[in-house]
Amino acid sequence: MPSAQMTTNKGKRGLRRKLIVSMLLVGAVPLAIGLIMAFFQGTKEIREVSGTSFEALATETARKIDLILRDELAKTSQITTDVNIIKALEVRRDQLADYSDEDLQALIAQETQAWTEEVPELVRRLTDNDLVTTLRRYYGGTYVDPGHPIPVITRSATRGLFITDVVGRLIATLNTDVPYAHSHTPWWQGAFKKGVGQPYIANVAFNEQLKAYTFSLSLPIMDSLRYQVVGVLHQIFDAKEFFSSHIDTIRFGETGHVMLIDGDGTVLSCPVLPTGTRLSDTQIVPLVTPMHNGWTPAPSDGHGGVRSSIIGFAPLPTTSRITQDSTGMGWHMFVWQSSDELFAPIEHLFTWVAVFGLLSIILLILLGNMAASRIVTPIRRLQEAAKLIGHGDWQEPVTIKTGDEIEELADEVNRMNRQLASTFAGLESEVETKSQEVQYLQESTAQILNSVPDPVIMLDHDQQVVYLNRASKDAFHLSDKGQLEGQSLFTLLETDSVTQQKIGKEFQAIGADSNTGETSEMSSATSHNAGALRDPLQQATDGTADSNRQEIRINGQVYRYQWFGVRARPGQNHEVGLVLRDVTEESRLQDRLIKEEKLASIGVLSAGIGHELNNPLVGVIGLGEAIQDEENPSQIKEYALSIVQHGRRMASIIRDFTGQATSQVKGQLTQVNMNEQLKQAMNGVKENFDTVSLDIQTDYQNLPDVMGNPQELNQAFVNIMTNAVQAMGDQGILKISTSVQDDEIQITIEDNGHGLSHHVLPKIFDPFFTTKQQGEGAGLGLTIARRIIQKYEGQIQVTSKEGTGTICQITFPLSNHHLSGKKEDVL
């Protein structure tokens, strides 16, 4: 009972827990999925929105800076097309034509030294000449087109403005802190471009003389024909000052800003990183410096942060083309915001949603517990009521008013309770009645079995005795009812081992039949054999003839027994019954009868043999006497021949009786035609019987030849025809027909003699059975005929009606195509 209570409590807790878990799953799982999806979708959208915005900002800022640089390039280009400057440079070019290379190198070296030593004359010549004056005017805005002055910011960012000639010598400069010879510098070589000329923008680098990070703009000055470069205008800018006013002011949020970098990741201008430094993570440089606009998630922010970030980028369109031609890398705008700041909204959102989700789950648990209680409590009451009903205890109606399916379930339980109560009441009385009937049947069965005079024994599947009737106890002298019940059958039946083995096999067989659900009864074979006529000449082939009989000997008594199976109850093993009948006296009488039958048969046989041998013997004697008186040698020879024939006839009769005919004709198989054999047999019959008054009708169809022994077949046909002729007497119709049907040779021999009664008909093939008078036949004709026919796998069937006639139908199979004879011994 405690265990049942525990199970019940477990069930109660389990149902409530399941309900709560189900509610949690229904509420929490979608909530969690929604939170996760919202987080990832929000993150993705923020990334895309931020990236797109950053890209737009980078593009716009790049265009702005590019426009400033292009404008600066255009303004500076005006200086390169100044006619006075060009003419001055053409003159200098022509002057250098008179110098040899060695003289020119020496001159440059000398002047470089003088410039380094700040020789006043050279300094004055290079800083105070017509070209310098022109440069100052351009620099001051005097020479520019009205409305397009050089921007103040550009002028303030300019750290150097000078002109070099066709060999890179300094020829005019606004300030002295610049080198003298420039032909070896990348910017001069790039701008000179082998005399062809090309704008050149140098990357940001630290200028030792100016003590600042600078970049420069170099423009070739072409001759008046634009044929070749006659000089290079070089302008140096402080990178930070040039760009910072345009870039540093662009800020968003706390960390968001734009910056300008070159293709190598070197910062040109950034409100956070100093100019000239490299991005902290060089891996992101290829990501943000393609020659198109875009945005990308990057593994770091390039400012020392290691969190992934979103970076917008855009190349300076025109400037990058020039810088790429100049240095092989473009200039790119870079827009970035700290990841912490960028993803802060979604993280805050996620935090709040997580908090609300947690609160929702707690609320779900509380509400689920309340709901589960409302559901489980009435169910628990119903469970208790059902348990009481199951135990057969009367249960008062369960009252549940929930207004839902549980209330309906309670009503159904109450209805079921009432119906069960009424049903049980009827069942109890019916069970009592049935029990009385069963008891009556048991008692009556026992009375019936006890009244049976023969012993009846019931055995289980292990051959153990489970029941003995009164006759059994009397027969086996058992006083105590339970003395042998539960013991083995052979403890009761004291028989020899052969009989025990035989009975054991029969028990197994009947047990197997019972197991298959079939009711099988093994009838005693002796009852069948007892009615059959015995062949008194048949010799027992072994010593088991008596053991095959369904009889056993117990304590000197002979019992005939019979098995019967008893249908087993469901789930139980079968039982087998054994009925024994004491046939001691009956068996003794039967043995005596057989002995007498054998003696009578020997008498009949002796008479038959004597009769059969007497006729040819009389003929032999007569012919012998005739030979004594006969003088004609030919007649004597004829008589001798007849004597020989009669002798052979007698020998044949003796062989028939001794069963040696077959052995003598063994191996004498020839082609045989059944029609011919029938004709020869008919002729033989005609020799021995008067058939003149008989109407012999033959209908021989064409038959195939078969292999067989003609003498045997002739003897069989003679025997059958002899019976027919003898049955008709002096008058009658004998019909003989042959045909082939269904691969069989069919032979019909029909007479209209006196026929056979139905009592006689089953015995006609029995040896020595005859309906003829003494001396007319030994009763072996049909026996021999059937055995010969069966030897060739043929069949013989005789139908007869007393007073009407007899029909004998013989069939031989054609499938063998020869009648070789499988049985060596016919008789």
Next chain:
Amino acid sequence: MKAFENGRVWTAMLSLCLIMAGWATIAFSGSKNEPPQGISPEKVADYVHSIIEADRTVYTKHVVNRMKEKGIVSAAEHWEQKNALPLPAQFLQRAGRLVAERGSGIRYRLISLWPIYRRNAPATEFEREGLKAVTANPDMPHKGIVRSGKKQYYQAIYPDRAVAKACVKCHNTHPLSPKRDFALNNVMGGIVITIPLE
């Protein structure tokens, strides 16, 4: 595929430049100390112009137009960024720069009275007058000797016609183009060939 086509174009241009540079080197190799013999600068300019015209025509018809008709690649002004083919005019100018960088002395460029970019405007009065002359009479190139400082050059200005619809379309639609009513075969500018006379 585009890169391959671009490579073929540049290979063709470089081959042309090498041929012209070699030819010019041979033609003027003895002119420093000896008066020109056999071929006058005028003839040289005619020869070079024939080659320039032929090369650009082949490029325009059998490269640009054919690639565009087959939908493989088009020509565009910013061809490097757009993985496109250079415009025929850019092809000529780029080839002219390569020839100049070879240092043989002979140079040519494309100029116009209506240039999209100012750098392609006539640099001198001679060039301006020459453009006007070839525009008025396309069959007669404008030729003469010009001077830069002490240096003398032979200059010949040949008319440059709109050989393809792409040329007309580009100049008529470009936002920086000062003239937008060009028609096919119109004289849009001129090819200036400059040969130093030393």
